[in-house]
Amino acid sequence: MNDELRALPAMGRPADDVLGELEASKIHDRDWRSGRVFSLVYSAGDEVHELHGRALSLFSAENGLNIFAFPSIATLGGELLEAATDLLGGGRDSVTGFLTSGGTESLLQVMKVARDEARERGILRPSVVAATSAHAAFTKAAELFDIELIRVGVDEGFRLDLDELADAVSSTTIMLVGSAPSYPHGVIDPIEDLAALAAERGLLCHVDACMGGFLLPFLAELGHPVPRFDLGVRGVTSISADLHKYGYASKGVSVVLYADPVLARRQVFTTTDWLGGFYGSTVMAGSRPAGPVAAAWATMRFLGRDGYLRLAQIALDAAGELIDAVALIPGVHVLGEPAMTVVAIGADDPSSLDIFAVADELARTGGWYLDRQQGPDALHLTIHAGSAPAVGAFVIDLADAVRAVGSSVSPNRDAPYAADS
16 A cells, blocks of 8 residues: 555545455455465355345444444344343343453453452452463453453363362452363363352353354254353353354354343443433443444344254364364374364474474465464364365365475464454
C-alpha cells in the first residue's frame, strides 16, 4: 500500500473500485478454502459462508448494546443460548448464560466473575488454579483483574495433574479450571474429579469447552466415547463454548453458561455514574456488532442437529485417518490421545528431527499452515469439515517433509503462533 492510500483520500471512490482493492489486499493471505490451513478458520462449506455473508449484511448496522431498540437481537441471542443450554446445560433448570465475542472474552468474563465472588468472600487478591495446558486467555485475564494464576503440570497424557492441582489450592483460591478439550493437545481434563474437588472445598469450577462445546455432544450422540464435562457434572459452576469454532458460525460468537443465576449476575455491569443515564452491559464491550449473532443463529437454523451430526462425523473420520497415518511415519507421533479432532504432532527424537523445520518444509512445498507450540515442540492441527478433504494430501506431504528435513534444516522459530479464541 503506497503512502497516498495510508491517509484519508481527498475524494471518495466508486464502491466497485474499493471492493476490488479489498479483494486484491488478500493476495498474500492463506488459502483456507483449500483445507490447508489447520487453524483459525472452521468451515462447513461455501453454502454456509454465503449464508454468513447474507445474515451479516442484514444486521450490519444494528447495535447489540441496546436490545430495547433492537429486540430482534435479544430474540436471536436468547435462542442461541437456549440451544447451548440444551447441549451443555446437563438438564439443569437454572442455567443462565450470555453471548460474548469469542473464547478469550468468555474466559475474561469468567475470571472477572470469580474475582468478584472472591471479594464477596473477603478475599482481596484471589488465586485461580489451572494446568499449563489451559488457554493463554487465563493469563491475560489474571493480569487484567489482579488475580494470581497458579499453573500446575500435566500428566504423561497432557491432562491436568489433579494431585498437583490439589496441592496448589490455598486459602485464597476461588476457582479451579479444566479444559474440554485443551487447545494444545485435544485431550479432556478429568472434569468429574476436578469438579468434585471444587465442590468439596467450596470453590468455583469452570470448564473451558471453547474448543469442544459444539462438537463433543454430537460426537457422544454418534457413539464416540466422551467423558462427562458439562453443567450436569456436580461441582461445575460455569462452562464456555465457541460457536465460531465447531458451531461453524461466523466470527465472533461464544457463550458462557452458569449453573447459578446469582453467580451469573456478577457478569453484568450496570451504572448511572455519569450524565448519560442508565448504562448496562453483559460483556467487556459496549457497542457490539449484531451481525455475528444473526449469522450464528442462521447457521444453527440452517444446519440443524442432523447437519451438526454429519459435520461431526466428517471431522472425526478425518482426524482418525490423520492419527492412523502419522503412526506409520517414522520419526513423528501424535502427542497424547486426542478426545476429538484437535491433534498435536511431535518428533520422536527432537535432537534428530526439528518439527518446526518440518513445518517450514510443509509451508514451502505445499502451502500448509500449522500453528507451532512448545513443551514439547509440536505442530498443532484442528480438523474440521472444511479441512477434512485435505487430510490425505497432508499426510503424504508430512511424510515427505519428515524425510527431507532430517536434522539439517534450521527452522523458522519466528513463525506466528495463534491459539484460537
